[in-house]
Amino acid sequence: MPDQSVPDQSVPDESLRAHMSPEEFRRQGHATIDWIADYWASLDGLPVRAQVAPGDVRGLLPPSAPESPEPFDAVLADLDRVVVPGLTHWQHPRFFAYFPANSSPAAILGDLVSSGIGAQGMIWATSPAVTEVEQVVLDWLAEALGLPEAYRSDGPGGGVIQDTASTATFTALLSALHRASGGAVRRSGVGGTRWRVYGSTQAHSSLVKAAMMAGLGEDAVRTIDVDASTQAMDVDALRDALLEDVEAGLRPVMVHVAAGSTSTGAMDDVAAVAEVVREWGVWVHVDAAWAGVAAVCPEHRGHLAGVEAADSFVTNPHKWLLTTFDCSTFWVRDRAALTGALSILPEYLRNAATESGEVVDYRDWHPQLGRRFRAVKLWAVLRTYGLEGLRAHVRSGVALAARVADLVSADDRWELVTEPSLSLVVFRLRAGDEETMAAMEAVNASGEAYLSHTTVEGRAAIRLAVGSWRTTQADVDRAWAALQDAAAGQGG
Amino acid sequence: MPDQSVPDQSVPDESLRAHMSPEEFRRQGHATIDWIADYWASLDGLPVRAQVAPGDVRGLLPPSAPESPEPFDAVLADLDRVVVPGLTHWQHPRFFAYFPANSSPAAILGDLVSSGIGAQGMIWATSPAVTEVEQVVLDWLAEALGLPEAYRSDGPGGGVIQDTASTATFTALLSALHRASGGAVRRSGVGGTRWRVYGSTQAHSSLVKAAMMAGLGEDAVRTIDVDASTQAMDVDALRDALLEDVEAGLRPVMVHVAAGSTSTGAMDDVAAVAEVVREWGVWVHVDAAWAGVAAVCPEHRGHLAGVEAADSFVTNPHKWLLTTFDCSTFWVRDRAALTGALSILPEYLRNAATESGEVVDYRDWHPQLGRRFRAVKLWAVLRTYGLEGLRAHVRSGVALAARVADLVSADDRWELVTEPSLSLVVFRLRAGDEETMAAMEAVNASGEAYLSHTTVEGRAAIRLAVGSWRTTQADVDRAWAALQDAAAGQGG
Ligand SMILES: Cc1ncc(COP(=O)(O)O)c(C=O)c1O
Ligand SMILES: Cc1ncc(COP(=O)(O)O)c(C=O)c1O
Numbered sequence: 001m002p003d004q005s006v007p008d009q010s011v012p013d014e015s016l017r018a019h020m021s022p023e024e025f026r027r028q029g030h031a032t033i034d035w036i037a038d039y040w041a042s043l044d045g046l047p048v049r050a051q052v053a054p055g056d057v058r059g060l061l062p063p064s065a066p067e068s069p070e071p072f073d074a075v076l077a078d079l080d081r082v083v084v085p086g087l088t089h090w091q092h093p094r095f096f097a098y099f100p101a102n103s104s105p106a107a108i109l110g111d112l113v114s115s116g117i118g119a120q121g122m123i124w125a126t127s128p129a130v131t132e133v134e135q136v137v138l139d140w141l142a143e144a145l146g147l148p149e150a151y152r153s154d155g156p157g158g159g160v161i162q163d164t165a166s167t168a169t170f171t172a173l174l175s176a177l178h179r180a181s182g183g184a185v186r187r188s189g190v191g192g193t194r195w196r197v198y199g200s201t202q203a204h205s206s207l208v209k210a211a212m213m214a215g216l217g218e219d220a221v222r223t224i225d226v227d228a229s230t231q232a233m234d235v236d237a238l239r240d241a242l243l244e245d246v247e248a249g250l251r252p253v254m255v256h257v258a259a260g261s262t263s264t265g266a267m268d269d270v271a272a273v274a275e276v277v278r279e280w281g282v283w284v285h286v287d288a289a290w291a292g293v294a295a296v297c298p299e300h301r302g303h304l305a306g307v308e309a310a311d312s313f314v315t316n317p318h319k320w321l322l323t324t325f326d327c328s329t330f331w332v333r334d335r336a337a338l339t340g341a342l343s344i345l346p347e348y349l350r351n352a353a354t355e356s357g358e359v360v361d362y363r364d365w366h367p368q369l370g371r372r373f374r375a376v377k378l379w380a381v382l383r384t385y386g387l388e389g390l391r392a393h394v395r396s397g398v399a400l401a402a403r404v405a406d407l408v409s410a411d412d413r414w415e416l417v418t419e420p421s422l423s424l425v426v427f428r429l430r431a432g433d434e435e436t437m438a439a440m441e442a443v444n445a446s447g448e449a450y451l452s453h454t455t456v457e458g459r460a461a462i463r464l465a466v467g468s469w470r471t472t473q474a475d476v477d478r479a480w481a482a483l484q485d486a487a488a489g490q491g492g
Numbered sequence: 493m494p495d496q497s498v499p500d501q502s503v504p505d506e507s508l509r510a511h512m513s514p515e516e517f518r519r520q521g522h523a524t525i526d527w528i529a530d531y532w533a534s535l536d537g538l539p540v541r542a543q544v545a546p547g548d549v550r551g552l553l554p555p556s557a558p559e560s561p562e563p564f565d566a567v568l569a570d571l572d573r574v575v576v577p578g579l580t581h582w583q584h585p586r587f588f589a590y591f592p593a594n595s596s597p598a599a600i601l602g603d604l605v606s607s608g609i610g611a612q613g614m615i616w617a618t619s620p621a622v623t624e625v626e627q628v629v630l631d632w633l634a635e636a637l638g639l640p641e642a643y644r645s646d647g648p649g650g651g652v653i654q655d656t657a658s659t660a661t662f663t664a665l666l667s668a669l670h671r672a673s674g675g676a677v678r679r680s681g682v683g684g685t686r687w688r689v690y691g692s693t694q695a696h697s698s699l700v701k702a703a704m705m706a707g708l709g710e711d712a713v714r715t716i717d718v719d720a721s722t723q724a725m726d727v728d729a730l731r732d733a734l735l736e737d738v739e740a741g742l743r744p745v746m747v748h749v750a751a752g753s754t755s756t757g758a759m760d761d762v763a764a765v766a767e768v769v770r771e772w773g774v775w776v777h778v779d780a781a782w783a784g785v786a787a788v789c790p791e792h793r794g795h796l797a798g799v800e801a802a803d804s805f806v807t808n809p810h811k812w813l814l815t816t817f818d819c820s821t822f823w824v825r826d827r828a829a830l831t832g833a834l835s836i837l838p839e840y841l842r843n844a845a846t847e848s849g850e851v852v853d854y855r856d857w858h859p860q861l862g863r864r865f866r867a868v869k870l871w872a873v874l875r876t877y878g879l880e881g882l883r884a885h886v887r888s889g890v891a892l893a894a895r896v897a898d899l900v901s902a903d904d905r906w907e908l909v910t911e912p913s914l915s916l917v918v919f920r921l922r923a924g925d926e927e928t929m930a931a932m933e934a935v936n937a938s939g940e941a942y943l944s945h946t947t948v949e950g951r952a953a954i955r956l957a958v959g960s961w962r963t964t965q966a967d968v969d970r971a972w973a974a975l976q977d978a979a980a981g982q983g984g
Pocket of ligand 2: 099163164165166167204206258260261262287288289290316328860861862863
């Protein structure tokens with residue numbers, strides 16, 4: 001028993017008082033759930049885009065943290081007063097900009113559980129269920145998407161939840177460098193070799209960012225032209241670039257394959273790219289951040305043909321698969337390259353399970369050390385929607401986008417810029433770039449719907465990406481009506 | 493109006509049916525809140541450490557995702573059946589291992605709000621409140637910790653929430669390389685210069701990981717000896733190392749200052765380190781991942797003396813400041829170095845607000861592009877605890893650790909290895925390393941409390957870190973009683 005000669009250390013009473021009691025947590029928790037339900041119910045009546053100017057939100061907040069506790073209700077009240085007017089509502093049924101960051105009730109509650117459990121799963125031993133549920137859920141999803149067996153956790157590969165596709169692409173590059181250098185890069189860095197990374201002109205900017213972060217610099221990324229009509233990588237141009245670079249003494253290390261480009265949803269040909277780079281042992285990374293999840297539907301797997309030949313694959317359930325941000329699922333064919341690039345074992349993390357080799361320690365799969373229980377929300381989504389429900393969700397996005405494409409095609413003032421890709425439609429006013437941008441801005445300013453832009457072959461275009469779980473045909477039609485009004489305003 | 497000639501695209505009905513209705517979300521949301529409250533109430537009776545073997549959790553889950561939807565209740569039921577037995581309970585009142593990853597009701601509900609809002613704040617324009625609330629909250633916390641004015645968002649510096657301290661240290665290194673190279677690294681990589689990074693032998697492993705990820709390799713990190721009794725960096729040894737390296741043609745780029753080392757809570761002397769490296773323009777990064785938040789108490793700021801001379805500073809509210817994982821607050825004196833290293837502006841993100849220069853786009857502050865509304869949980873913590881409540885929380889951890897140190901000192905079988913550091917106590921059995929490790933393992937296996945180990949000057953030691961919001965003196969006393977039983981078992 002504790003030595004009675006050691007006096008009690010008086011613990012300040014306020015400490016315990018400041019924490020919510022269990023009853024208070026239940027009360028405030030229920031109120032928070034209700035706040036969210038009310039927020040969702042209000043969305044239809046709110047402008048999609050925030051109507052504030054820089055500094056407006058800051059201006060409503062005090063300059064310092066309060067000295068004394070405020071009730072949680074005060075925070076909820078400020079959400080309405082300060083936060084909501086400053087939000088662009090990504091869960092709004094008429095949010096069609098960028099790609100969706102869609103959420104769902106199941107994912108939200110799943111992540112709430114993760115917060116409540118508050119486990120930190122940096123290694124298997126620090127909370128085994130955190131790791132094992134993640135492995136299982138990634139196996140489930142790999143199977144549901146028709147990904148190769150090699151990505152499953154019971155072979156040499158495996159999956160992990162990254163925060164974002166940017167991180168996934170970065171870790172793919174680190175793995176590629178590790179493999180290509182036989183481990184020399186982790187010891188002595190990337191200097192000495194003139195590494196080269198490839199991606200199409202349409203590759204997501206996270207590729208260049210990855211090259212910058214990995215110490216290669218942006219000049220190490222060679223961009224390959226695309227076919228003007230499909231916007232997909234010109235595989236012959238890739239071959240020519242590789243030959244030229246190898247001839248010049250450069251060392252190709254990774255190729256980024258866009259399976260659904262950000263701009264137009266263009267699909268590079270995975271199989272053809274893999275075939276071209278094979279002889280140089282180049283790492284093939286498939287970035288299907290947005291479009292990959294569509295493969296839950298057998299009829300929407302065409303763009304992944306050839307993925308068996310890829311070394312890594314990323315898709316974001318946090319974009320179009322109803323899983324609250326952040327949740328980016330990443331698989332590698334050979335986890336040894338990944339963990340070889342990232343593992344470090346300090347004394348304080350040594351443990352029998354790791355040494356047995358029977359477990360996976362996820363901190364060796366990503367830049368971070370600590371990690372929350374990332375898999376709960378995806379687990380909840382897969383179970384409560386079932387694969388049927390997820391297919392229905394994807395199909396509804398594709399069907400609504402097809403409707404938008406039909407509407408565009410049926411109106412002489414507008415034209416499709418590319419063929420619709422899954423749930424993304426890219427179009428413009430025939431009148432010109434300025435008119436197109438002005439029409440989009442008019443719709444966005446009206447708050448009726450929210451769209452974003454791109455340029456395709458040098459010309460401005462509007463992107464409309466369907467995917468929010470609350471979007472119905474009526475919402476798509478309202479957005480189209482707003483675009484027509486705007487076109488009329490442009491003399492269209 | 494929509495062209496009537498375009499037929500309705502029939503949206504599969506199941507899509508809408510699969511989503512929870514608002515009423516169902518309220519019901520399941522309340523149930524989830526109650527599940528968490530019940531889980532917390534059960535903790536005291538559960539073994540702290542998971543009692544499972546590798547594969548046990550996996551074995552309880554089906555091999556594939558379900559085809560048809562399951563009710564959310566089924567997920568909650570499986571939490572009890574599958575997950576809870578496989579958890580090591582980080583929120584348990586007798587979890588004393590590693591550093592705490594403490595959570596709090598306020599943080600959990602704050603993050604729940606973030607999920608419900610589902611906004612993606614990659615740039616200011618995609619949801620202004622996401623950025624502005626974060627700026628305000630980081631200014632609040634900087635002030636509360638007594639950090640220099642230069643870190644505030646209204647000057648050339650500013651703060652951002654990183655996921656983890658590992659990421660913060662990595663981005664600090666990228667910033668340092670950017671500044672030191674005048675931007676050349678972002679263009680053409682780290683090759684050509686023999687960069688050198690410094691940290692003590694006690695620096696967290698994330699420093700070496702950062703050097704590996706940044707393309708410098710682990711050999712670029714030169715470890716500096718520590719004083720045997722304080723475990724703090726030997727600043728004279730640092731000076732000698734720098735002189736030697738510069739002489740040899742290496743280029744010092746960053747020094748990592750541990751303000752609270754992982755092993756023993758050792759405090760490097762920030763001011764002295766900054767003074768030594770000044771003439772070479774080396775970036776000073778202060779890693780106060782665990783100990784930094786203690787500075788909410790004026791009496792616990794001593795270890796940050798000299799922080800005015802640092803270029804960057806990180807501390808983790810997700811460790812000891814009641815903010816659910818992940819939440820690592822990171823400040824830089826000059827944000828231009830950080831955004832210079834990380835910014836890329838693809839066409840689809842161009843917008844008037846960014847071009848005006850009036851706003852901050854946080855995707856240029858970290859590796860990720862997309863980001864959730866990270867600040868809500870920290871905002872909720874600062875407001876509902878108030879600075880008073882946070883001080884009380886820190887003081888209670890320090891007081892309980894002092895009690896443990898007294899108990900250790902009063903028992904002949906045990907000895908303190910280092911002076912207690914804030915809420916961390918490091919001690920061992922005088923009998924030897926094996927006995928020490930066996931005693932710890934006995935306590936951990938009993939489930940009564942959970943501790944972790946380290947080595948100090950080559951000898952094994954037990955770490956006991958207080959910090960969970962549910963820990964009381966009775967819990968500390970129970971852990972000590974278990975240690976005494978274990979010591980007796982070791983013939984102590
Ligand atoms: C001093 C120090 N720095 C960095 C870290 C890494 O923390 P994170 O998991 O936030 O990357 C730790 C973790 O314990 C730490 O103690
Ligand atoms: C094809 C593609 N890759 C990567 C990303 C980056 O996504 P994240 O925010 O998850 O890094 C995007 C974002 O839109 C994308 O469209």
